[in-house]
Amino acid sequence: MIIPAKNKPVLPLTISVKEIESIVEWFDQHQRSLYIIGWSYLGSQLKIEELFYRAILQVHKELPKFTRSTSFELRVLSIFIRICRELSIENSLIASEESIFHALQQLKEQEREVLVLTYIKGFSREQAAQLFQVSPEEIKELLFSGFQLLRKGLGNGECYQGCKEYQKLYVDYLERKLERRRKIDFEMHIYHCHNCQDDLASLQETILNFSETIETFSEPAGFMENVKERVSQRENLLKQKKTKRKRIGLILASVLVLFMCTGFFTGIFSKIYYSLTEENQELRVFLQEDLGERLGLEAESNGVKIKIKSVIADEIQTLIFYEIEDTNENNQYMINIDDGIFIEDEMKIMVANTYPRYFPPDMELDLNKKEKNIYHGKMSLRPLKENDATIQLNINKVMKLKRNSSGSYVNMVPEEGEWKFDIPVTKNPSVEYALDEEVEIEGAAVLIDKLILAPTGTILQYGLKNEQPEKRIEMINFKNLEINNKLAEADLYGNSYVHAQNDLRWSKFQAHFKPLFEKETDEVKVRFDSVYLSIVENKTIALDASKVYPQTFEYAGSTISIDKVEVGQPSIVVISNHEIKNRAYESLNFNIVTEEENISMEGDYKGVIVDKNGKEYDMNKSPFIYEELEQPRHFFTVQSFKIKGEKVVPKSLDIFGYNTTKYLDNEVELDTELIVKDEAGT
Template identity: 70%
Template sequence: MVLIIPAKNNPILPVTIRVKDIESIVNWFEQHQRSFYALGWSFFRNQSSIEELFYRAILQVEKELPRFKRSTTFEMWVLSILIQIRRELSLNKSLQASEESDYHQEIFHELHQLKEKEREVLVLTYINGLSKDETAQLLQVPAVQVKGFLFSGLQSLRNGMGYGEHYHGCKEYQKLYVDYLERNLERPAKINFEMHIYHCQDCQEDLAALQEVMVNFTEAIEKFSVPDGFMGNVKERVAQRESFIQQKKNRHKRNGFIAASVFVLVIFAGIFTGVFSKLYYTRTVENQVLRAFLQEDVGKRLKLEAESDGVKIKIKGAIADDVQTLIFYEIEDTNENNQFMINFDDGVFIEDEGEIMMANTYPRYLPPDIESDLNNKEKNIYHGKMSLRPLKEDTGTIKLKLNKVMKLKRDSSDSYVNMEPEEGEWNFEIPVTKQPSTEYALKEKIELEGVPVRLDKLIIAPTATILQYGINNEQPEKRLEMINFNDLEVNNKLLKADLYGNSYVHNQPDINWSIFQANFEPLFEKETNEVKVQFGSVYLSIEDHKTVKLDASKEYPQTFEYAGSTISIEKVEIGQPTTVIFSNHEIKNRAYESLHYYIETEQDENNSMEGDYEGVIVDKNGKEYDMNKITPKIYEEMEQPRHFFTVQSVKLPGNKVIPKSLDITGYNTTKYLDDIVEIETELIVKDKAGTR
């Protein structure tokens, strides 16, 4: 197999980019634009999205260039940045719409249907020209998996392009197809392979069909070209940014001269207006959370209003920082006694969201607040708040469009049950100013359940206090997936942990550590020198392999032992689809809460599965709750709940798929903690106002 676009992996940093020069970086990208564009097109098939990919990658390369390590090639390093940004952009649905183009090829349409890892491996290997070892290093997977993804990806391409899906080569020889076609087999293995192929009609047809799709893939790539003017658009955006930065620097110089003359006036104005604002907002703002922000001079009070079919929405305030943008609203039903809330995931649109907001973040989940006195005051008015992504710039206008709100339905006890959509049209232009945050280094290393943990950073932002921590992932047999905290003590104030506030940090500088952030209540103070962290529990993933043979001809139920428990296989039924059901209703002293497993079949080891489950939630005191009947209110009041799966039903789509075995690779479990760690802080970043 001939590589289509050979890699130009220079062993050292290109001469033209040895100095931090944005223009030389852009020129280097232009020289490599064809292979990089193909990588972007394989995932987005949308020119504006690929322009965004190039633009962000160029800025990231400029930013990270001083930290470039000569242990890898420059192109490999840039590819790692492109892949990371591509994954971040893929989270933004607005950047994934398909656009047709003159050079649209069927092969790219089918490539777009593959699993993410299959696409990445095919593109990096056959378009960017990396070796399997380099691809494995870049994607952080074993080299043997790269071969597997190449084969399964080519198989899927073959099926999608209509070259047939009914080939049944011998599995022990299928894994050699790619190496044979690329002429990488050692002579003894090659001879053995060719002898088998000569006598096996199934493998002959299977191999020929796979070779045909590789040839078509080659031809499609050879015809592939970058559209005219593409790099011109990217260059223009970079030039505009550089011009804006220069203008901003010039403004800061002018403002420095003005600042000294008004310093005393600002001091006195701050004293008097601060006292006045606390009294003023106490009397005029009903929402206590919004009032607290405004009294601390954080955020902006607003009076925006829109009405549709008797449903009136008022935007009452906006608070923005580096964590999120909080929008406070009030919805009034002027026709009936209904309460409505805004659901960010349904009916909410932001114009040019990708341009004005950070793409590598996700809005915080905020459950309905139906228990507050304010929302029980009137039956036709609901006061709520919505989390949006943080702004890219310090100021901006959010053009918010709503075409749906959710009607809250309560049961007889007034507990929230579910929501019904109510369509309409409400449009707002919300002016927002981003507030500064303060960051402290913690530099604390501990162990939890034998797993190394770093407490890295404390971020004090107006809308949340954030603890950033890292979990070492070099022990595959025992992985710590998540840490749950009880509270955080800062300046002798206890800040409660946000039940829904654990998040994964997209920028992961060290592959041996997974970085997370835990959110706590806001703290309207910026200075601190000591923090106390109280842990609640950890969620562990334990590697423990067991294979259980399945035979539909046997009578069920049948039992087997695993992790100190007896598990019952209730049913193995072959049909359309085939069903496998297994269960364990014993909860007390059970080592595992849920299992990691897959079902191997005679037709295909990688057969897809559809699953359903039953279970119970158990709190720290041992009280059990039905997993399917629990309400958000009950769940939020539970102390450190654990989720036990009791019945798992698996369906194998297809025509009479025959299961061979249930392969368990491990399980998850929760361990309760009562550790308290006291940490000294060190200011590492000044806030944007320049204060500590």
């Protein structure tokens, strides 16, 4: 007979929500069994100390939500196991030197947890079933499969083949839980079946070995003292912060009285007040400039709480600052404006021919590093038509943020829910200045058209010629603008097409810069960073699938290789050039001519990213963060094409030209002319 460990659940009579010491004491009383559970996941004392520390804090945080319908111990163990899982994912597993634990660490998550709870914590199957929200019968099946895998992990399970219908009774028989009639039938079968005899004996030996290991296992002396010290230090720090907040509150109260008495409450006080009370530095500046107010709208779904902190609106966009808290686990979520949000009557209240700005997840923001379960973000919506409106925002999906293994970028996993907000918004005015000056950049004409000073951003509108010269600017990257001796840095994601084009000679674009909160200026300095050029240079190269490849040809000062021309289903053409140093082009504009018309092609491209200093980054191998590179260029190295159809024959490679980036150091100083709008905004 196998008897589970004797330490039965002991429920505390009273635990104070405010006193974390009582929770620490409960963990101290149960440290041995909890330590063994932690060891089965982590195999490291340092990690288990971190496990105990996090679990104590999380229990203290969730304690007000505990109910009498579920035992205290079950709730604590649910939290404890959840953090075990998190730490086992965050850290590479250190296998225990003890062979039983090494084998235990290889089990599937649920099988391992059922074994440790029933044979370490002494839980009944009913208690384990309640914790994992499964039936007691499923717990029995998990016990059997867990011990089978444990036996296999110890190198003893390959040669045992008991009868499946009787294997289901092994655990009940060994724990003396079989009713008499079934027990007699089972023993009669075992007496005659040598396979089941060997199988049962081997499994019993594994269970005995496991139980003996647990009984002789002991946690390190003084283990809980380290955990208690960390909790104590944290509590002292929190008390200091509370004292500091009280002191700040007294100072604010004094300042409030002072400014109210002197008549300077508006403006000066708001700058001091928000500098002390608003964590988000970007939002803080808007609030200090009196461009918005705190809202504090909240909605919760599936344990994910979204708070709308504030809205800053102008004629460019409606900028919403939000905060998302995972109240159950340590996940961070963001809102994706392209997936999961709906605005009622959007086209009635918002300007139709505009598109919201894109803001990627900002995991490097100090606030987003502060707490693992809270994300601070912003999203851009279309600008309002009227000065005042209520935005009925419905969100049915948020994106869970997770870094990839290299930590270089963030994966977004959608999770559904339902969050609804009625958001009151007041639009702030913007000021527009006409510039209307044509300049020459890299031999091509550029129209510097308009300057817009808005609360949420500074915008420079410019135009590119619609003609098709031999050298054409496709895109301009600006360095900064200087207005009233203030620099506005360019926004990396800030180039947008102007949909309302009133001059057919030019294609108008808007470059976005950081806000300066300026309303008047008589001049602006424009500094350029780089241009992306399209160069016309025609060349035709005959293709012949009967020839031996690779073959090379010269173009734009480079030697380009035709690696493959193959007729089949599909037909394939591959060209390459891995030499990028001093190469004139970054990518080629070309077409593959075939004997047939109206064919379809599928392309595949490989390349490298090169920063201004010449350092290369392989897009498929090297981890890097694109936003942190200085003036990156993208060089294509291999271009492969599959031509779909019945053995389509490629005849020639027709090159029309190429694209390249030129770095600039140009500066243009322009006078401004205020544009006065009528009541209709024209």
